[in-house]
Amino acid sequence: LGPYGRELESFATEDPANRTLLLYAKLLSVEQKISKIAVSSGSFTVSKALSDNIKNYTHAVLLSPKLSTYKGEIIWKRVMAVIKHLNVNVPDNLESDRHVYKAVKEAVTLELTQTRSKIKKAIASSRTTNQSVYELANGLVESTQCVVTVALCARLALLRKVHAEKDKSGPKYWDHVDEYLKMVRTVAEGSEEKIQQALSTMLAQDRSIYGTKSQSTIPSDSSPNEWQTTVDDVISTSATTPADGSTQDDEADGDD
Structure with a gap:
């Protein structure tokens, strides 16, 4: 025995x-x-439905004025937080199967790279054509569930300001953006009111440079729709909670 x-x-x-x-x-x-034993499937392919959701979520996150950084570990974790919160077309074993988690994370990282590239190109084009910030915002929210708001226009004004600075529109553009955002928060001593004042000043400067062509004023009462509000809330919440317990590598995403 x-x-x-x-x-x-x-x-x-x-x-x-x-x-x-x-x-x-x-x-x-x-x-x-x-x-406690995670049953591994060995391989996993992200479905078209989930891929479409990832694209929508990524756009909403990158166009959120609540975002504190555009590169690295934090940003893809913000998108993953939205995926888990909304839980639409998400595999039941996302958390327990490392192959599933890795496949979804890779899809998120790829979409982040592509969407950042799209935003950067739109900003570069807007500078050469003297496009108003309202027109720039309208173009970026087209075919998404996002809407144009004063906060979004102010954030785009900041992105365009950094792009216009010497030697900052190259491959490390988004790193320069993150550094600028950090500087704004530091100067404002973390005060949300002071941060908004700084962004309002940038928006006013942007409009004086690029004008308000084909648009008289940005509606002062404009506000995010329910979709964007949900994404913004998840971003704010995930920014104050500990990172998930995933064992996946936390490599930074590529430059774009």
Whole structure:
């Protein structure tokens, strides 16, 4: 009977009621151990439905005025937080299967690179054509669930300001943007009111440079729709909560 001989002999001497209880306890123990084992599928392909959602979520995150950084670990974790929160077309084993998590993360990282590239190109083009910030914003929200707001226009004014600075529109553009955002927060000493004042000043400067062609004023009462508000709330919440317990590598995404 090997190492389990004495345990088995002891079990046999128990009365039927105790044997039943001991057997049930053992089964529960085995079940708990099995549940901790992540069953690996070996491979996983992101469905078109989930891929479309990732594209929508990525656009909403990158166009959110709540965003504190555009590169690195934080940004893809913000998108992952939105994916988990909305939980639409998400595999049940996203958290437990490392292959599934890795595939979804890679899809998010790729979409972030493509969307940042799209935004950067739109900003570069807007400078050469003297496009108003309102027109720039309208072009970027086209075919998305996002809407043009004063806050979005102010954020785009900041992005365009950095792009116009000497030697900052190249491959490291988004790193320069992150540095500028950090500087704004530092100067404002973390005060949200002071940050908004700084962004309002940038928006006014942007409009004086590029004008307000084909648009008289940005509606002062404009506000995010329910979709963007949900994404903004998830970004704000995930920014104040500990990172998830994933064991995936936290490499930074590529320059674009």
